[in-house]
Amino acid sequence: MKTHMGKLKKQKNKGHESPKLLATALLEEKTAADLDRQNYGRAKEWLKELCKRNKELYQPRLIACYQRLAEQMLEKGQRHEAKTVFEQIRLLTGRPVDGRMEAQSLALADDYSAAAAAMVRRYGEEGGENLTVAEGESLADALVIAFEEIPELQENHPDLHRELQAVRTALEHLGADRFADAQNEMKAIGRHSPFAGWRLFIKGLCAFYAGDDAKALEALQRFGKDSFLFRAARPFIHIMNDGTTPLSKDEAKEPLLMDICRILHRPELDHILPRAEYLWRMGRHADSFEHVSRMLSDFPTNEPGLLRALSRFYFQALFHMSYNQGDKYVRDLHYILKKRRNNDVANLLYTRSRNLFFETDQGFSDPDLLRLWEEFLICHERVAGESRRLRALVYAHLGDLFGETLCDDDPFESWFDRRKMKGRTRNFRLAEEAYEKSLALYPTDKEIHLKLLALYEKGDLSAKRNKKLDEISRLFPDDKDVLAINGNSCIERKAYLKGIECLKRAVALDPLARINREALGVAYIKASLHFARQKKSPRYREFMKEAMDMGEADLTNMTLGRPYLLVRQAIFEWIGGREKEGSLLLAEAMENGDGDGRLSYFAYLIGRTYEAPSPLISQLENGIKKIFAAPTPAVVAALTEVIQYARLIVPGKSWLDKESRRLNACALKAADRPCTPQDAEKIVHYAFGERWPDFELIDRYVKKMLNQDPKSPLFLYFQYLHGKRSHLLQRPPTEKDLQRLRDIQALAVERNERLLLNLLGKEIRQIEEFLSSSFEDDDDDDPDEDDHDDDRKAINFEKLDEALDRIFKPRGKSSSRRKKKKAATSQASLFDDSDIPF
Amino acid sequence: MDPYEVLGVSPQADDDTIRKAYLELVRRFSPDCDPDAFKRISQAYELVKNEKLRLEHYLFNRDSPGDTPFHAFLQRVRVCEKRKPMAFEQMKVYLRKCVSK
Numbered sequence: 003m004k005t006h007m008g009k010l011k012k013q014k015n016k017g018h019e020s021p022k023l024l025a026t027a028l029l030e031e032k033t034a035a036d037l038d039r040q041n042y043g044r045a046k047e048w049l050k051e052l053c054k055r056n057k058e059l060y061q062p063r064l065i066a067c068y069q070r071l072a073e074q075m076l077e078k079g080q081r082h083e084a085k086t087v088f089e090q091i092r093l094l095t096g097r098p099v100d101g102r103m104e105a106q107s108l109a110l111a112d113d114y115s116a117a118a119a120a121m122v123r124r125y126g127e128e129g130g131e132n133l134t135v136a137e138g139e140s141l142a143d144a145l146v147i148a149f150e151e152i153p154e155l156q157e158n159h160p161d162l163h164r165e166l167q168a169v170r171t172a173l174e175h176l177g178a179d180r181f182a183d184a185q186n187e188m189k190a191i192g193r194h195s196p197f198a199g200w201r202l203f204i205k206g207l208c209a210f211y212a213g214d215d216a217k218a219l220e221a222l223q224r225f226g227k228d229s230f231l232f233r234a235a236r237p238f239i240h241i242m243n244d245g246t247t248p249l250s251k252d253e254a255k256e257p258l259l260m261d262i263c264r265i266l267h268r269p270e271l272d273h274i275l276p277r278a279e280y281l282w283r284m285g286r287h288a289d290s291f292e293h294v295s296r297m298l299s300d301f302p303t304n305e306p307g308l309l310r311a312l313s314r315f316y317f318q319a320l321f322h323m324s325y326n327q328g329d330k331y332v333r334d335l336h337y338i339l340k341k342r343r344n345n346d347v348a349n350l351l352y353t354r355s356r357n358l359f360f361e362t363d364q365g366f367s368d369p370d371l372l373r374l375w376e377e378f379l380i381c382h383e384r385v386a387g388e389s390r391r392l393r394a395l396v397y398a399h400l401g402d403l404f405g406e407t408l409c410d411d412d413p414f415e416s417w418f419d420r421r422k423m424k425g426r427t428r429n430f431r432l433a434e435e436a437y438e439k440s441l442a443l444y445p446t447d448k449e450i451h452l453k454l455l456a457l458y459e460k461g462d463l464s465a466k467r468n469k470k471l472d473e474i475s476r477l478f479p480d481d482k483d484v485l486a487i488n489g490n491s492c493i494e495r496k497a498y499l500k501g502i503e504c505l506k507r508a509v510a511l512d513p514l515a516r517i518n519r520e521a522l523g524v525a526y527i528k529a530s531l532h533f534a535r536q537k538k539s540p541r542y543r544e545f546m547k548e549a550m551d552m553g554e555a556d557l558t559n560m561t562l563g564r565p566y567l568l569v570r571q572a573i574f575e576w577i578g579g580r581e582k583e584g585s586l587l588l589a590e591a592m593e594n595g596d597g598d599g600r601l602s603y604f605a606y607l608i609g610r611t612y613e614a615p616s617p618l619i620s621q622l623e624n625g626i627k628k629i630f631a632a633p634t635p636a637v638v639a640a641l642t643e644v645i646q647y648a649r650l651i652v653p654g655k656s657w658l659d660k661e662s663r664r665l666n667a668c669a670l671k672a673a674d675r676p677c678t679p680q681d682a683e684k685i686v687h688y689a690f691g692e693r694w695p696d697f698e699l700i701d702r703y704v705k706k707m708l709n710q711d712p713k714s715p716l717f718l719y720f721q722y723l724h725g726k727r728s729h730l731l732q733r734p735p736t737e738k739d740l741q742r743l744r745d746i747q748a749l750a751v752e753r754n755e756r757l758l759l760n761l762l763g764k765e766i767r768q769i770e771e772f773l774s775s776s777f778e779d780d781d782d783d784d785p786d787e788d789d790h791d792d793d794r795k796a797i798n799f800e801k802l803d804e805a806l807d808r809i810f811k812p813r814g815k816s817s818s819r820r821k822k823k824k825a826a827t828s829q830a831s832l833f834d835d836s837d838i839p840f
Numbered sequence: 841m842d843p844y845e846v847l848g849v850s851p852q853a854d855d856d857t858i859r860k861a862y863l864e865l866v867r868r869f870s871p872d873c874d875p876d877a878f879k880r881i882s883q884a885y886e887l888v889k890n891e892k893l894r895l896e897h898y899l900f901n902r903d904s905p906g907d908t909p910f911h912a913f914l915q916r917v918r919v920c921e922k923r924k925p926m927a928f929e930q931m932k933v934y935l936r937k938c939v940s941k
Contacts, residue, residue: 211925245908245911278909306851311913322904391892392899
């Protein structure tokens, strides 16, 4: 054994010469070479030997070498080794060479008192005025974190001692919630004191704990990046910034998060959350969940507290992921929970989230979705007992899902048959069954009754609809919504008296509900027209009088505005065979104000709509010919409003298309005359809304307005829309479109155009989503994407139980239901009755 | 944000308890003194003020309390917990730990 050790020693020394055997010149040469290579450890060995030969000459060089070696060791984190080197320097010189560095070393070695004492010694030797700001800060830091009395300080530097005491007392006050006292203590510290940083730190912490984040951030963000207080303030800043403080490239986040857990008095989480965070950020979402559930026995939970927040996070996060990420996460959660049996709460939370996630999946059949939710109800009953209300809501939700309106995905549909497009119900039978189950469980839910009624309406099942309406009217006799629906339904069936009665009651119950007032106005008009056609003058006059009583004085509302009601009444008189009375009423209406020709045009269009006698139509047409002869943009703008209203009343009439063309020609004729942006906006808006938009008209007015004001965000937006829509097949949006819209948005912000900003915001979000989903689809092709999770890859999905096979069956074969989804209108349109226009 | 956490009530609380908690909070955080808190409280109350809304929220809400687990933790602490300073001894340990960072 001894021989073996001897051999090893020989081998170790082989190739290394003993300094004692070398000549001085050679030693000097080797020293210089090692110093050049920053190999201070070897250099000091040569210098030690040289020192033995000539102490006076070589000792200063040896001390300098030791100092550089200590610096190097501190840089490498070898703090104990550095401390030994400092001891050597002190032995050689009888005093520390660099107190700051020594103090740093001592502090790193947890010898805070010695570190503070070293700094104080240096302060004494150098004198306070010779210290740099950084050195002063280091002195203050060392003194504070020593948290002990330093005798030399009290004796030799009473001012520093007094300030140190103030900082310590302030920290004590802070820990005891006495923020005002803490701040008072800090008044003893001057702006140029070495403790000025601590004053700021304590001020920042007082604001932090008092909840004044702006003030706290202002104070705590002022420390230099290399300072001790910067490191101490970091977690507080991170908390206030909601965890969004950027970290430097090589900085580990976990220690910071651990500090935050401790600062927020959650030491039990300091080894759980940082790891969970890391896994989550690495995209290993299920691993993150598994880590937390393994470390915290009460997780997941529905009980109030922090763990509920974490549970909510893990089970709701999938709604905010891309589809593929969410899909993978759901599957992974399933396996984790399957391994941990008998966790009903976890299963309940999981089932709910899974169902909501897969609801939007185009590959799921409707019976599968129904089964998923019924599985949830079983889980819920196991955990929380039976709840009829909850069951009723789940079935109502299923009714909504299956009752949604789908429309065909024909790219030409919007161009050729936009107005006639009628959606189909996703699954009428299941929707009806679900609503009925819901009502069986909770029969007094008015909203569900109304939804079922709307479903029958959508399916054109008038018998079922009327039966349901009768039932609802019986159940909720004094409900304004039910009264309004019943009233409108009666008007549709030409039961005018009953309908008007219902609508009157609905208006009386909620006089501020505008929609019911308008519905009542429409009912009066329809009833009047009906009786005018039957030549029953007292009846229609009576109804029109009631309509006038509830009418409005101005010209903005073409249903309830009195001038328009007067025009209508005049036409009814004509239809009722009383031309004289009709002419008088018309003249009266025109006297009240027809400056821009809108009333004349209204009378003409409504006359044609109501099929008034030909002499009246000819008379009205002569009137509007004069208006069309010399139009101004202001007049055209007024007329566009009238024709748009007429389109709402009688959609799809060919004479109205002809009328539109006449108006478009008139608008083009007026385009050279002076025009306000408001009028141009109305004209362009009208043109865009037409079935066949007149792009020349749009182009003329947009260009005209942009010539007047090149930075008008509204007309730049119209120009953008014009560019997009003037192609038969719309191209998908691009980054260039996005940038263009952002530029327009910036202009709209400058001019505070809120409505336009809302519109732009929506469109920008849609394009961003579209573009990001395109990128995601590209990313999905990356075969290396899931490399971190090889063990899960090995699981064969085909071998799962039957239910799961159905749940997780391959997607993509069914039609794209999500794309086809069309928002169903809950309120039956008041304008749909082309038989009796109003 | 979890409306129950905002209102400081249990998810099992009834209409009266929730309304009382809401009114108490609105008194403390009026729109003038803390508009953000008032808005948060009002929004939370609107989500859970009756049984039907509570059940609907429980069944169908898709809000996430944060972007990452730690963010969810910070959000919860921010809204639901009053910041409590570290005791002096804790602060001492914390500051000394910062030396070696």
